[in-house]
Amino acid sequence: MSYGSSNWQSWVLDEAEAFPLLEHAYALGINTWDTADVYSHGRSEEIIGKFLREKQIPRDRVVIMTKCYFGVDDQGGQPPNRATIYNDGKEWVNRVGLSRKHVFDAVEGSVRRLGTFIDVLQIHRLDRNTSREEVMRALNDVIDSGKVRYIGASSMAAWEFQSLQNIAARNGWHQFISMQNLHNLICREEEREMIPYCKDTGIGLIPWSPLARGVLARPWGSRSTVRESTDMSLKSIIRDRETVADETVVGRVEELAKKKGTTMAQVAIAWCLSNGENPILGLNSVGRIEEAVSAISVQLTEEEKQKITDATEAVLIVFGKLCEDTAPTALWLNYIRER
Template identity: 50%
Template structure:
């Protein structure tokens, strides 16, 4: 922002808290923490009041500016929900963040957190960052309906991985150019390393419609998510990818297109 003299109010900065961070140890992270003594990081993770404030203050220091939306990366089962919501409320009241949001969890858990905030006249979540794409639509059962219509107010939906870690961006069997399917542990955690027949069929249909509209498979799959009144989070590794994904906002899928993409779907076990 400073380099290009971009006004701060022209951008929205989101940050998260939950996972452990060690600025002095670059090898430490969410996927390597089991290699280090747990006692050293006990208070450096989760959603205790202490860690929420430590995390947001450190994020603000590193950013050099305030946070527009502070999201909790996951629900911490070891911390009382009321403590979590009170701490998040105070983070907003004290000016560290303008709003709060949440990420993948059970719909009933999210609803409980919202009602705790409502009952105490605290700030409520304005966003839900959930896992949602053409081959994982379990969020349509409870989370999305709750977010889009409830007595506490609508919650914005900002799905992560709208192209399923890149799986929906290329034909079945084709390796990713950056070898992400080999390096990314999330591929296995999300069961994307062993696709089912219905999932392969959906990918084939994405490819068919992408050719019809002369767009990339990634743009086509993302346009479907946008059509569900969601604002997907996209990962961009190059300038070309920025230009490509912007076409997702211009694709006008017909009702027949949507049905064509959705028909092969078979219910999955809930991941969160």
């Protein structure tokens, strides 16, 4: 997501900036790269594919994860995600969602841009306007085609995810191996249902936004970054409903980082790792890459983890109410209750 076109998001790095970072990350052992067709409308996938070819990296040395659901502008435009979520109108009909047609078209597009097969194809959102049987059959068939190795999912209710898995199991189709969900020290809703379900059934957890769009990486009052001023998701997910509990958690992360001689980001990453998760990180500098790799060695005691989290409690939320009956995406309203 961090690499592509700044015309899509102002904080995104272009190819010339991305190549040295990808090379440094690979040299340090980061060999799993997560992208999506909608990130910079294909440009992110193109950069990854070109990097692999130019650096002659053996294909079996890396794991490429991409996603499908949103519409992709193939005319060079860079509309925001919110402009490409509806499967209607002259521009986007049949180009959004998880219909068999769009899943196959999306995979063809991603394979073309990457120049190689997809290790893990993730459904970026759940298409509630397409039957689950059609979705799972299409995902099964793109694996059988040889263009995809595994399938994963992202951002839905646990019961919906289980329903999809059950359909696949009943029909002898390929099942999801991973869930990329929103989970961090501020947004903890997933601890109620999704995370226990995934751990019980052996599904890998790869949470997105483990640093809460950077909120957990700097002191509470520090809001001068480009992303703070331009990232609408940061605004809608975190800032528009921030609470005293959020501020308390960030303060305790800062306090613990100082005590342990680490960065706040490393504490937040270490917390995810200690929960058996493998967080997705957007790394936009050599320093950030090295910081992330070093987080592996940061160990949190149970007392330290409790100190960070005892100001909040994961509570039942209103999930997916952006979607009523027709809207095909979900909004996370992560209410954090003060104890």
